[in-house]
Amino acid sequence: MAAMITDGTAGPFRVGVIGCGYWGPNHVRVFEELLGPGTVVACEPDAVQRDRFARRFPYVPVFASPAEVLARSDVRAVVVATPASTHYALVSLALEAGKHVLCEKPFTTNVSDAEALESRAAETGLVLMVGHVFLFNAALQYVRRVCHDGTLGTLRYAIATRTNLGPVRTDVDVAADLASHDIAVLNWIVGSPPMTVSAVGASYVVKGHADAAFVTLGYDGGFTASVHASWLHPEKVRRLTIVGSERMLSWDDLDLESPVTIYDKHVEAHPHAASYGEFLRVSTHTGEVRHPFVPSREPLKVQAQAFLDAIRDGGPVTSGADVGVGVMRVLAATSQSFAGYGLPIRIASASE
Numbered sequence: 001m002a003a004m005i006t007d008g009t010a011g012p013f014r015v016g017v018i019g020c021g022y023w024g025p026n027h028v029r030v031f032e033e034l035l036g037p038g039t040v041v042a043c044e045p046d047a048v049q050r051d052r053f054a055r056r057f058p059y060v061p062v063f064a065s066p067a068e069v070l071a072r073s074d075v076r077a078v079v080v081a082t083p084a085s086t087h088y089a090l091v092s093l094a095l096e097a098g099k100h101v102l103c104e105k106p107f108t109t110n111v112s113d114a115e116a117l118e119s120r121a122a123e124t125g126l127v128l129m130v131g132h133v134f135l136f137n138a139a140l141q142y143v144r145r146v147c148h149d150g151t152l153g154t155l156r157y158a159i160a161t162r163t164n165l166g167p168v169r170t171d172v173d174v175a176a177d178l179a180s181h182d183i184a185v186l187n188w189i190v191g192s193p194p195m196t197v198s199a200v201g202a203s204y205v206v207k208g209h210a211d212a213a214f215v216t217l218g219y220d221g222g223f224t225a226s227v228h229a230s231w232l233h234p235e236k237v238r239r240l241t242i243v244g245s246e247r248m249l250s251w252d253d254l255d256l257e258s259p260v261t262i263y264d265k266h267v268e269a270h271p272h273a274a275s276y277g278e279f280l281r282v283s284t285h286t287g288e289v290r291h292p293f294v295p296s297r298e299p300l301k302v303q304a305q306a307f308l309d310a311i312r313d314g315g316p317v318t319s320g321a322d323v324g325v326g327v328m329r330v331l332a333a334t335s336q337s338f339a340g341y342g343l344p345i346r347i348a349s350a351s352e
């Protein structure tokens, strides 16, 4: 059964998921849940992966080549869930074939490819979204709200940590693979890209590709963020701490019960204290610690719904090609800074 959601043209509406290795099947599942059975087709060129996929989703047609999916008139939208190095070619082909596209992160492997895809989508009027899925995470949406409504006061700095043992990628470094999530989140919370990047990357496993990255982002107004990303680490950590002038918060993606903690803590400058003891007593404030209740929904499914809504309604997209391009600019500066062992790099804005 093909879904009857429409992008203004007649006929059935199916979604094609290109690339069904580790992550693609999750897209297949969420689109089927949203649109109903028989609404998704898949593509996986690797025979072993294709068999594995066919055993898990016996009712989903799976093709060996992207061309077979793109040639179908009932496939009106595609998800590109292949390695980053193939994104540019596949997204180009999909736009050429008149399909709306949700492309997994990182958008591309360089800024000029990302910009070219953004322009191409704008020319065609097709929706092009980049899978920065944490922008659809309810707890992080809550975090963004409290950063904007004054709860934290003026934002001072943030630390993001995203580590695990693997999966190690061979076509991009760990900054593109993992730090890209945090860069997207930080840009979205701040509302603008950073002005400077200083980054150190260490390469141990894949020659020439950083396996551990330490990235410092300097935003307008003095807000500084530090991102540590590694796929060579004993623990899986997905955390963000934001320190404001009035309060502080932490987000822990692995804490399913209460991912957000807000600390009523701050420091008041007291330059005329008579002694160090008096300085400590009067200058730090510690109040209550809150765990606000945030109803959760699967972010990948919320992202899929946003993609379908954008196709149906038009209008701005939360994680559009512009967001992907913004992240790519930061990643390009990160690579440049790696080469200079932390050399600060100024990020060129879109207008420069």
Ligand SMILES: NC(=O)c1ccc[n+]([C@@H]2O[C@H](COP(=O)([O-])OP(=O)(O)OC[C@H]3O[C@@H](n4cnc5c(N)ncnc54)[C@H](O)[C@@H]3O)[C@@H](O)[C@H]2O)c1
Residues within 6 Å of the ligand: 018, 019, 020, 021, 022, 023, 024, 043, 044, 045, 046, 049, 066, 080, 081, 082, 083, 084, 086, 090, 104, 105, 106, 131, 133, 177
């Ligand atoms: N948003 C997230 O949280 C998240 C999580 C995991 C992966 N990802 C992203 O998803 C993408 C895929 O990651 P993965 O872990 O599934 O990788 P993977 O290597 O497990 O799977 C990719 C699949 O794409 C297939 N493929 C390769 N080239 C192709 C081509 N030209 N046409 C069609 N299929 C092709 C491969 O055979 C493979 O099965 C990456 O961009 C990755 O960064 C995102």
